[in-house]
Amino acid sequence: MWRFVYTALYLLALPVVMLRLLWRSRREPGYRHDLAARFGRWHAAPESGGIWVHAVSVGETVAAVPLLRGVEALAPSAPRILTVTTAAGRERAADLLGDSVHLSWLPWDLPWCVRAFLRRTRPRLLVLIETELWPNLIHECGRFGVRVALVNARLSPRSAAGYRRVGGLTRRMLAGLDVIACQDEASADRFRALGAPPGRVTCPGNMKFDAVLPGDLSARMDRARERLGLDDGPLLIAASTHEGEDAAVLRSFVPLLQRHPDWRLLIVPRHADRFDDVWRLLDRSALPAARLSAGEVPAGSRLLLGDLMGELLTLYGLADAAFLGGSLVRHGGHNPIEPAWHGVPVFSGPHLFNFADVAERFIAAGALEVVADADALALAMERVIEDEDLWQQRSDAARAVVDANRGALGAILAAVRPV
Known part of the structure; x- marks a missing residue:
């Protein structure tokens, strides 16, 4: 029920979001690139069995570089997919990683967009950085057998209060996460209080401290x-x-x-x-x-x-x-x-x-x-x-x-x- 309401509201808001992106593209033309991928129609998708990492923008992308290198060591033959949300993040990812990863936009969080993306990519694992909690993305990954890890997770008291107001949606979403690796104990406690399975919540620290500065x-x-x-x-x-x-x-x-x-x-x-x-x-x-x-x-x-x-x-x-x-x-x-x-x-x-x-x-x-x-x-x-x-x-x-x-x-x- 809650996810149905969320999807309806998301769908109603999408035209406004798209107009805002087009408006921003006047200054940042990168937003106009490969718009079909936001609907899940990524024509340059790699072969199946890859490891998918999502980073919102520049800061998360810089932090994701050592993570992607570590993932490569864990599964050398698996394609590596990186999705971003902002044009600046996409540009920096291209500068830092070049052709070593398959780069795309995160699809809109609508069931049919996520399903289209997953059919094209068939990843084995999705790694979300920080607090990128998208109900339909997490739900559809479960349906496709894709494991989901939330890493470098943080949750402020204000954000936790917002998630608590939609407790049913939040509990189901957190139940779909196989790993929740938090930056700090306070965030870990908030995730547990919201209904995250306690055995899946850990606190390894903040991986932004481990970021490698770009060579250029x-x-x-x-x-x-x-x-x-x-x-x-x-x-x-x-x-x-x-x-x-x-x-x-x-x-x-x-x-x-x-x-x-x-x-x-x-x-x-x-x-x-x-x-x-x-x-x-x-x-x-x-x-x-x-x-x-x-x-x-x-x-x-x-x-x-x-x-x-x-x-x-x-x-x-x-x-x-x-x-x-x-x-x-x-x-x-x-x-x-x-x-x-x-x-x-x-x-x-x-x-x-x-x-x-x-x-x-x-x-x-x-x-x-x-x-x-x-x-x-x-x-x-x-x-x-x-x-x-x-x-x-x-x-x-x-x-x-x-x-x-x-x-x-x-x-x-x-x-x-x-x-």
């Missing part, structure tokens, strides 16, 4: 550094910002940049459909502004808009300090691991409930500073940038947290192998 990252950073004209002076980045944060950060940081004529602020909105709105804020400000999508950044630009999808990992590598958006508003924050890979001191607002366990590790090590508002953020960044010893201490602490928490990947592969 250094070259990408050099090109970006030249494009931005970063010869001297610190670059501060406000990454994955959400509505309400950009204006607050701008108000607080313009006086800071006026005090330090060689400092620059780069704002990278979380969603592409907000690029133009944020640009209007920057363009009306008291300091010269530029868009990265325009090409070479004019000399003297102090405010920069990161309006290029899939480039955040590269931009983190150029930054001297990073603010994680979604944390000054009640979105729940974003993951500090990516800037920490580069040894960048990290700052956040108070709302970190989506990444509470990871954030606590960085806070305890002195690698992440939590501030109350945008004014406090500007002062905190200024203090760290001006104190070289403090900056180095924060940088070393960030790298140390990453190194200390590696190892989840091996445990995840061990959990998936019997499946």
